[in-house]
Amino acid sequence: MKVAEGTERLWGGRFRSAPAAELKALSRSEESFFRLAPYDLAGSKAHARELRRAGVLNGGELERLLDEMERVRAEFVEGRLAPSPHDEDVHTFLERVLTERLGATGAKLRAGRSRNDQAANDLRLFLRDKARKLARDVIALQDALVAQAQTHLRSYSTGFTHLQPAQPVVFAHQLLAHAQAFYRDVDRLIDWDRRSARSPLGAAALAGSAICVNPALSAEELGYDAPCENSIDAVAARDHVAEFLFVMSMLAVDLSRLSEEVILWTSRQFRWVELDDGYATGSSIMPQKKNPDIAELTRGKAGRLIGNLGGLLATLKSLPLAYNRDLSEDKNAAFDGIDTLALTLPAMAGMIRTMRVDVDELRRQAPLGFTLATEVADWLALRGVPFSEAHEITGALVRACEERGIELSDVTAEMLVAIDPRLHADVLQHLTLEAAVDARSGFGGTAPARVVEQIDRLKLALARQSAWANEYGGPTC
Incomplete structure (x- = not known):
C-alpha cells in the first residue's frame, strides 16, 4: 500500500493505520535536532561507498548519490532547504529529499543500516x-x-x-x-576524543549489518580511529x-x-x-x-x-x-x-x-590584613626556631599590631624585641611585597621569574592544544 502524500516515514509496512496525531507530535524530532543534517549526510556518503563495495549500488548510482548529497548539504547549510512538518527526523528528511530527486537510487541508501546507528553516528560526529x-x-x-x-x-x-x-x-x-x-x-x-573516536556505522539496529561488512573503511573516511568493537x-x-x-x-x-x-x-x-x-x-x-x-x-x-x-x-x-x-x-x-x-x-x-x-x-x-605575617614566621624558622614557636611569636606580633591599629610595615625594632628577643631588626627587610613575592621562588610559585617560566610552558601547551583543535580529519560544519 502506498504511503499517503505528506506522511513519509521510514517504517509502517506492518501497520494497518497511520500514526495518531498525538504520536506524531511526540515522536517528531525537535527543530534543533535537524542541525545534524550535514553530519548525517557525511555518514550517508561513507555508507554509500560501503553499499558500492557490497554491490548494492553500481558506480553510476554511487556518483549520482554523492553529487546530490553534496548539493543537499550546501542547500541546507545556506538555508535554501529545510525539513517539512511531516519529516519525523533528520534521517526521514534527507531520505525523502534524496528519493524525490533520485527516485529508486535514493531509496537504495537505506539498505544495510538503521536509524539506530545513524543517530549514534550523527551525534558522535x-x-x-x-x-x-x-x-x-x-x-x-x-x-x-x-x-x-x-x-x-x-x-x-x-x-x-x-x-x-x-x-x-x-x-x-x-x-x-x-x-x-x-x-x-x-x-x-x-582525552574524551581519544575514547570517542570509534564509529558506530555498521552496527545497524543492534546486531551488525549483513550488507555493510567493512565498517573500518567507513570509520577511516569519517575521521574515526576504528569502528566500535561491539554492535550492541x-x-x-x-x-x-x-x-x-x-x-x-x-x-x-x-x-x-x-x-x-x-x-x-x-x-x-x-x-x-x-x-x-x-x-x-x-x-x-x-x-x-x-x-x-x-x-x-x-x-x-x-x-x-x-x-x-x-x-x-x-x-x-x-x-x-x-x-x-x-x-x-x-x-x-x-x-x-x-x-x-x-x-x-x-x-x-x-x-x-x-x-x-x-x-x-x-x-x-596587598599588605593590608597582615599578609606579610608568614614572612616573619618563615624568617624565624630559617634561623632554627621550631615552626610551632615561630607561629606563636608571629601571632603575638600581629596581635600587638592590631592593638596599636598599625600594619606590619609600621613595626619598629623595639616592638620586635619586646615581642620576643629572637626577633630583631633584620626581619624588617623581609616585610616588603617584593621580598615576600621573590621568596616564593620554587616551581609553581608566585616569584616573577617562576611566573615567566609558567607563561612560557603554558604557551607551548596551548600551541599543542591548538594543533589538536585545528587538525581534525572528520566532517565539520
Whole structure:
C-alpha cells in the first residue's frame, strides 16, 4: 500500500493505520535536532561507498548519490532547504529529499543500516567537531588571560584563602591560576576524543549489518580511529555524551569561578579592575551603575550545564540494551551546553582582554590584613626556631599590631624585641611585597621569574592544544 502524500516515514509496512496525531507530535524530532543534517549526510556518503563495495549500488548510482548529497548539504547549510512538518527526523528528511530527486537510487541508501546507528553516528560526529570549536574558544580565553598576565608580572596583589587576605602574590599568578584550570578543561576534551573516536556505522539496529561488512573503511573516511568493537554497545552507549556533558559542566564551573572573581574585582569594595564599557551594562533606574553582566550571566549558566549532565545520567540509569527511544534526550543536553558555551566563552574572552587593572590600588591593598605575617614566621624558622614557636611569636606580633591599629610595615625594632628577643631588626627587610613575592621562588610559585617560566610552558601547551583543535580529519560544519 502506498504511503499517503505528506506522511513519509521510514517504517509502517506492518501497520494497518497511520500514526495518531498525538504520536506524531511526540515522536517528531525537535527543530534543533535537524542541525545534524550535514553530519548525517557525511555518514550517508561513507555508507554509500560501503553499499558500492557490497554491490548494492553500481558506480553510476554511487556518483549520482554523492553529487546530490553534496548539493543537499550546501542547500541546507545556506538555508535554501529545510525539513517539512511531516519529516519525523533528520534521517526521514534527507531520505525523502534524496528519493524525490533520485527516485529508486535514493531509496537504495537505506539498505544495510538503521536509524539506530545513524543517530549514534550523527551525534558522535557532531560532538567531535564541536569539541574542536569549543577548544578554540577556550584557548582564546586563555590567550586573553596570558596577555593580561604578561603585563602584571610585578603588579602586587592580595592572595586570598577563605576570601580573607592571606599572602601577597603577583596579579599575573592569580590570572594564570584560571588559565591552568581551562588548560585542563581542553585536555579533558582531547582525552574524551581519544575514547570517542570509534564509529558506530555498521552496527545497524543492534546486531551488525549483513550488507555493510567493512565498517573500518567507513570509520577511516569519517575521521574515526576504528569502528566500535561491539554492535550492541555502538547503538546503546551514550557514556561519551555524558562525559562530554561533564567536561562542559566542569568548564562552566571554572568559568563561574573566574566570573565570581571578576565580579569581586570590579566592585567598589575591591576597585581592582574596571571593565571596558563595551563589556559592561548599566541600570534602568540608577544612572551611576556599571554592572559585570557577562560574568554574572556566565556564572548563572553553570548551574544549567550541571543540570544537563544530571538529567542525562538519570535518563541512562538502568536503561536496558540495546537502543531505546529515551536516548533521544542526549541531543537536548548536548546542544544546549554547546550553544550556551558558544555565547559565554567569546564574551568572557573579550571582557578579560579589555579590562583595565588598577595597579596602584592592587599594591595599596596587598599588605593590608597582615599578609606579610608568614614572612616573619618563615624568617624565624630559617634561623632554627621550631615552626610551632615561630607561629606563636608571629601571632603575638600581629596581635600587638592590631592593638596599636598599625600594619606590619609600621613595626619598629623595639616592638620586635619586646615581642620576643629572637626577633630583631633584620626581619624588617623581609616585610616588603617584593621580598615576600621573590621568596616564593620554587616551581609553581608566585616569584616573577617562576611566573615567566609558567607563561612560557603554558604557551607551548596551548600551541599543542591548538594543533589538536585545528587538525581534525572528520566532517565539520
